[in-house]
Amino acid sequence: MANFKGHALPGSFFLIVGLWWSVKYPLKYFHQKGKNSRLNHYYQRLEVIEAAVKILFSVIGILAEQFVPDGPHLHLYHENHWMKLMNWQHCTMYLFFAVSGIIDMLTYLASHVPLGVDRLVLAMAVFTEGFLFYYHVHNRSPLDQHIHSLLLYALFGGSISISLEVIFRDNIVLELFRTSLVILQGTWFWQIGFVLFPPFGTPAWDQNDEANIMFITMCFCWHYLVALCIVAINYSLVYCLLTRIKKHGGEIIGIQTLKSNHTYQTALLSGSDEER
Structure with missing residues (x-):
């Protein structure tokens, strides 16, 4: 959808996923570090969910692109004309992420699926998104082309990072790097919507102003800095939370141990009194 909502929708999807990953991966890392194998079953269930x-987000995206009032309504070619190819490109992007979701589910539900295929398919989905965006903005204004091209750095960088995860699976550094790029994607989609399709009656940006292009480039760096800060803050919060829980759990275990020792000593004393 070539409007504000068409950019806010995928932006929200990526932002939700990125924020979730910024909590999930630190949790998983600290539990694995503590060799808490009891939680593996719960993590597998989380992966399936x-x-x-x-898949749900992808289906919603496809339906939104197809069945908006000015959408193609599943018509690709009609009366010697291609129908709403921009919407079809967005649908293709969502389709690849839906396939990635299906492979993710099969990885944890079917034992015969090789480990790492889920990361490989996700890398392909992100690469496809970048490939589509590269040819998405031809014959557009300079600002439109530039603001979309900046997104390619996050997409191709993310694709390379996820490809490395095929080999270095469960590497917390690669996972957090991927998370930061996904958050960047989410916030940048919103930024594109605000720049190209200003809501609430705000003034339109000059699409040919060089100063606007310079500002947008700088703004992209700020977005990524915010994404890194979000990842770092959530990582720290998870660490502090688990440390506090572990500390309180240790105290409870200590109390229980003292109580059991006291009970054992009482039983011994009672037994000795009976013998007398």
């Missing part, structure tokens, strides 16, 4: 949500 996450895959289902990814």
Whole structure:
């Protein structure tokens, strides 16, 4: 959708996923570090739920692109004309992420799926998104082309990072790097919407002003800095929370141990009194 909502929708999807990952991966990392194997089953269930949500988001995106009032309504070619190819490109992007969600689900539900295929398909989905965006803005204004081209850095960088996860699976550095790029995607989609389709009657940006292009480039760096801060803050919060829980849990265990020792000593004393 070539409007504000058409950019806010995928932006919201990516932002939700990125924020969730910024909490999930630190949790998983600290539990694995503590060798808490009891939680593996729960993490697998979370992965399946996450895959289902990814598929749901993709289906919602496809339906929104197809069946908006000015959408193609599943018509690709009609009366010697291509129908709403921009919407079809967006649908193609969502389709690849839906396939990624299906592979994610199969990875944790079917034992015969090779480990790492889920990361490979996700890398392909992100690469496809970048490939589509590269050819998405031809014959557009300079600002329109530039603001979309900046997104390619996050997409192709994310694709390379996810490809490395095929080999270095469960690497917390790669996972957090991917998370930061997904958050960047989410916030930048919103930024594109505000720049190209200003809501609430705000003045339109000059699409040919060089100063606007310079500002948008700088703004992209700010967006990524915010994404890194979000990842760092959530990582720290998860660490502090787990440390506090572990500390309180240790105290409770200590109290229980003292109580059991006291009970054992009382039983011994009672037994000795009876013998007398």
